[in-house]
Amino acid sequence: MEAQTTPQLKKPPKPSKPMTELWWFFAAAACVKLLLIPAYKSTDFEVHRHWLATTHSLPLSQWYFDETSPWTLDYPPFFAYFERFLSIFANLIDPQIVHLQKGLNYSSNTVLYFQRISVLFSDLCLLYGVYRLTRKLDSTRQKLIWVLVVWSPMLVIVDHLHFQYNGFLLGILLISLSYLEEGRDLMGGLVFAVLLCFKHLFAVAAPVYFVYLLRHYCWKGFVRGFWRLFILGAIVVAVFAVAYGPFVYHGQMQQVIHRMFPFGRGLCHAYWAPNFWVFYIILDKVLAFLLGRLGFNIQAPAASFTGGIVGDLSPFAVLPQITPVTTFILVLLALSPCLIKAWRHPRPVRITRWVAYAYTCGFLFGWHVHEKAALHFVIPLAIVAVQSLDDARHYFLLSTVSCYSLFPLLFEAQEYPIKVLLLLLHSMLMWLGFSAQFAKRISLELAKSEKKKDKEGFVIGWVGWSYLVGILLVEISGQFLHPIILGDKLPFIPLMLSSTYCALGTMYSFIWQLKWILDS
Template structure:
C-alpha cells in the first residue's frame, strides 16, 4: 500500500515538472478567468468581427472587400478573412443569424456573445504553443516566469477578452516565428512571419528587423551561397503572399484590398497606430488649442474622433494644419482632400 502511494506521488511530481503539463495548468487557469469575463463589457470591435463572420459566410470571396452592408467593412489582410470564414462555419451551426448579412446587424444575443468569446479563448492555443516553443529550452524558473507574463498578461486579458480582439492568436504566430529563428531554422521563421503579415499587416513594423536579421544570419556568407539562400527566402515569402492575395489579383481587386487595409480616411492616428509622430502631432494640437483658448482665442474643439474607426470620421486639427493625403474610400477611389 505504501509502495503504491509512493508511485502515485512520483507520478504527480513528474507531472509538475513536465513542461507540457505545466503550461496546460497555466492556460487552464487563465481560461477560467476568461470564461468569467464572457458576459462583461465589449467594444464595437465585437460587432466588427461578427459582421466579418457574416461577410465571409454569406458572400463569395470576390465580394468580401466590396461589401458595404455595415460601416465595419472588412479591412484585415486575406488570411484573417479566411480565418473568419473558418469560424463562420461553426457560427452558422450555433446560430444562423450570426452570419446573416442583414438580420445579423448589431445582433447581441447570448448565443453570439458566448460563441465569439469562446473563439478568442480557443484561438489563444496558438499563443500557448508559441510561448511553449520559445521557452522549452529554458530552466524551469525562467520558463514559468515567461508563462506568467504572457499567458496571464493583464493587457491581453483586457484587450482580447473585454474589448474583444484576437491579439493573443496573432502574437502566438509571432512567437512561433521567433522560436524558429532561435532554433536556427531561419527559412521557417521567415515563412511564419510572412504568414503573420497576411493575417495582420500592422506587424510590418517588425519587417525591417526581420529583413536585417535574415540578411545577415541566413543570407550572408559568399555570393553563391547568399544568392541561393536569398532566392529560397524570397520564393517562400512570395508564395505566402500569392496564396493570400492571389485570388484578389485574379478578380482585379488588389487595389480595393489595399485601400481597405490602409484607410487614410480614418485619419492619421487611426490609419497609423502606434506611438509615432502622428500621436505627438495630435497631442501638440490639443495642447496648443487649450493654451490659445486660455488666452481668449475662439478655438473650436473638433467633434469627431481621431480613432473612431469609421472612414471619413476623422477629426480636423484645432490649430495645426491637416495633412491632406486624400481619403481612400471603401470603393478604392482616391479623392482629393
Template sequence: MEDQSAGRRGNLLPQVLWFFFIAACVKLLLVPSYHSTDFEVHRHWLALTHSLPVSDWYLDETSPWTLDYPPFFAYFERFLSIFAHLIDPEIVDIQNGLNYKANSVIYFQRISVILSDLWLLFGVYRLSKKLEVKRRDLMWVLIIWSPGLVIVDHLHFQYNGFLLGWLLLSISFLQEGRDLMGGFVFAVLLCFKHLFAVAAPVYFVYLLRHYCWKGMVRGFSRLSVMGALVAAVFAAAYGPFVYHGQIQQVLRRMFPFGRGLCHAYWAPNFWVFYILLDKELAFFLRKVGFNIQVPSASFTGGLVGDSSPFAVLPQITPVTTFIMVLLALSPCLIKAWRNPRPGMIARWIAYAYTCGFLFGWHVHEKASLHFVIPLAIVAVQSLEDARHYFVLSIVSCYSLFPLLYEAQEYPIKVLLLLLHCALMWIGFSAQYAEDAVARATAPAPAPAKKKVAQSKLKAAASAEGGFVIGWIGKIYLFGLLVVEIWGQFLHPYLLGDKLPFVPLMLMSIYCSLGIMYSWIWQLRWIIKPT
C-alpha cells in the same frame, strides 16, 4: 541526470496546458461581461465570409463594419463560420441585420477567442521549452496570464492572442537559427494582420545579413529561396483577389488613411505631446491678438476622421509618420546588420513595435500589446530587463482601462492589474533574488578581490531585499494612482460634468511619458556596445 532532464521536458506540455486551463476558467467567467462594437464587427465578418463568394468579401457594404483585415484573417473567419452555422445559422446570416445578441453568438465568439489562444500557447511553449524551470514559468505567467490580453480579447473582444501566437512562433524559429521558417511564419502573420508589418524592416535586414549573406552564389540561392517562400505566402493570400481584379479595393480597405492621425482615445504616444503643444500655442497666440482658427476635430474631440487637426504646427501626413518610424528604427537596423545575433531578435522586434506605436499613423491603444508581449521574453533574461518590464507592463495595462468604461467592469480591470502586479513581483523576486545570491557566493578572480567583494555585498543586499525598482519607477507608478483617483473619483465629485475630456487626457499624457521612457530605455540597450 539525463533521465530526469528528459522527464522534465516530456512533462512540459501538460504543465503549460495547466496554465492555459487556469486562464481559460477565468475567461469563461467573463463571457457575460461587456463587449465592444468589435464583437459585432467579427460577427458580421463570420456572416459575409460564409454567405458571399470570395470575390464579394471586400466589396460588401451591407454593414458599416466592412472587412478591412488581410485575406488570411478572412479565411480564418470563414473557417470559424462553419462551426457557427452548426450552432446557430442566424449567426452567419448576412441579412440578419446589426447587433445580433443571442446567447448562441455570445458564447460561440467568446469561446472561439479562448480556443484560438491555443496558438499563443504553442508559441510560448516553443520559446520556453529550453529554459530553466523558474524562467520558463515566469514567461508563461507574463504571457499566458497577461491582463492586457484579457482586457482586449476577452472583454473588449478581438483575436490578438491568436495573432501574437504567430509572432512568438516566428521569434522562436529565429532564436533557434531556423531563419527560413521564421521568415515564413512572419509572412503568414502579415497576411493575417498587416499592422504587424512595422517589424518587417527588422526581419528584412536580419534575414538578409544572417541567412542570405553567405557569399555570392550561396547567398543569391538563399535569397531566392526566401523570396520565393514569402511570395508564395502572399500569392496564396491575395491571389484570388488579384484574379478578380480587386487588389486595389483590398488595399483601400486595409489602409484607410482618411481616419486621421489619432484614434478616438488618443493612444499614449508621441503625438499626444505634439497635439498639446499645438493647442497651447494656439491659445497663447489668440491671447496676444492673433486670429487663429482651431479645427473642429480638436484633441478633446478625439480627432476622428480628420487628418489635419493642427492650428499652428505643421500638419502631419501618413508619409511623415512613416519617415519618423523608419528614422526611429534605423539604430536597430544598423545593429541588426552589423551583429545579427539570434538572441537579440526578440528585443529588436519589440523595439520596432514600440517605434510604430509612438510615431505611427492612427495608432490604437491596443497596439501596445505588440511590444509588451515580446518584451516578456526579454524580461526573464536580466534584472534590469525585469525592472523595465514591471513598470512598462503596468503602464500598458492601465492605458487600456478606457476600453472598459462601464461601471460593472471597473472592479474587473482593477483586480486584473493588481493580480498581475503581485504575480510579477513574486516571480521576479524569486528569480532574481536567487541569481543575486548565486553571484554573491561565486568565487572571484584574485586580482579583483576587493572590487568584487564590494559587488558581492551589494548583490547579497539586493537578494535579501528581493526584487526592487528604482525611486523614479516608484514615483511614476504612484503618479498613475493619482491620475486614476482624480479621473475616477475626484473629477466627477469636484467638477461634475465640466471638462469631461480631462480624465482621459491626463491618462493619455501620463501613460505617454511611461511609453516614451520605455522607448528611450530600449534604444539605449540597442545601441550599447556588445
C-alpha cells in the same frame, strides 16, 4: 580478459513536463476567461460577427466590397479565411449568426458564447508560441514568462472583454521568433509572412526581419547568398500568392488595399494612444492658447482631438500638419539604430528584443495608432524580461503602465472592479516572480553573469515608485474627482490626462530600449 560491456539502450523520452505544467497555466487562465463571458463587449464584437456573416454568405469576390454594415472587412485575406473557417461552426450552432441581413447586431447567447469561446481556442496558438520560446529555459524563468504572457491582463482586457484575436496573432509572432532564435531562418521568415497576411499592422517589424535575414541567412558569398535570397524570396512570394492570389484573379486588389489602409481616419484614434503624438497635440493646444492671449488670430481646428472625434480635418492650429508619409519616415528613423545593429551583429539571441523595439517605434510614431497595439511590444518583451535585473525593472513599469492605459476600453461601471483587480493581481505576480528570481542564484553560471547590484534583489527605485503613485493619482482624479468637480463638463479630460501620463511611461520604455540597443 576484460569483461564485455553491453551497450545500454536509450530510454524512450518521457512526456514533456514543462508542457504539462503550461497546460495547467492555460487552464487556470481559461477558467477566469469563461467567467467573463457575460461581461462587457465593444463594437468589435459585432465587427467580427459581421465578418463571419460576410465570409459565409458572400462569394470570395465580394468580401471586400460588402457594405451591408459599417463594419466592413479590413483585415488581410488570411484573417478573412480564418473568419470563413469559424463561420462553418457558427452556422451549425446558430444560422442567424452568419446571416448577412438578419444577423445585424445579433446578440443572443449563442453568438456570445460562440465568439468568446472561439477566442479562447485561438489562444492555443499563443500557448504553442510561448512553449517554443521557453522550452530550453530553466524552470524558474519558464514559469515567470508563462505568468507574464498566458496570464497577461492586457490580453484579457483586449481579447476576452473588449473582443479581438490578439492572442492568436501574437502566438504566430512568437512562433516566428522561436524559429529565428533557433537559427531556423527560413521557417521564421515563412511564419512571419503568414502573420502579415493575417494582420498587416505587424509589418512594422518587417524592416528588422528583412535586414536580419539578409545578413544572417543570405550573406554567405555571392553564389550561395544569391541562391539563399532566391529561396527566401520564393517562400515569401508563395505565402502572399496563396493569400492574395484569389483576389488578384477577381481583380480586387485595389479594393483590398483600400480597405486595409484607410489613411483618411486621421493621425490619432478617438482615444489617444499613449505615444509621441500626445505631446505634439498638447504642445499645439498650449501654443494656440498662448498666441490667442497675445492677440494672434488662431482659429480652432474643425475637428478637435479633445472631442473624441475620429478624423483628420486640419487638427492642428499652430504646429505643422502631420501626414502618413511623415509618420512613416519617423518610424524608419527611430528604427534605424536597430537596423544597423541587426546588420552588423545579426545574433539570434537578440532578435526578440529588436522586434519588440520595432513595434515600440511603430506605436510611438505611427499613423492612427490604437492603444491596443501596445500588446505588440509588451508580449515579446516578456520573453526577455527574465534575462537581467534591468530588464525586469523596465518590464515591470512598462507592463503596469501599458495595462493601465487600456482602462478606458472598459468604461462601464460593472467592469471597473475587474480591470482594477486584473492590474493589481498582475503587478503582485510580477513583483513576486521577479523577486524570487533575483533573490537567489539558481545556478553558478547565473551568479557569475549577474552584477553585484543584482544581489540586492528586485527593486525599482524611488523614481519608479513615484511614477506608479502618479498612476494612482491620475486614476483618482479622472474616476472620482472629475465627476464631483466638473460633472458632465469636459468629459474627455480624464482620457486626455491618462493618455498623456501613460505616454510618459511609453516614451521612457522607448528611450530605455534604444539605449540598450546602442550600448549592446
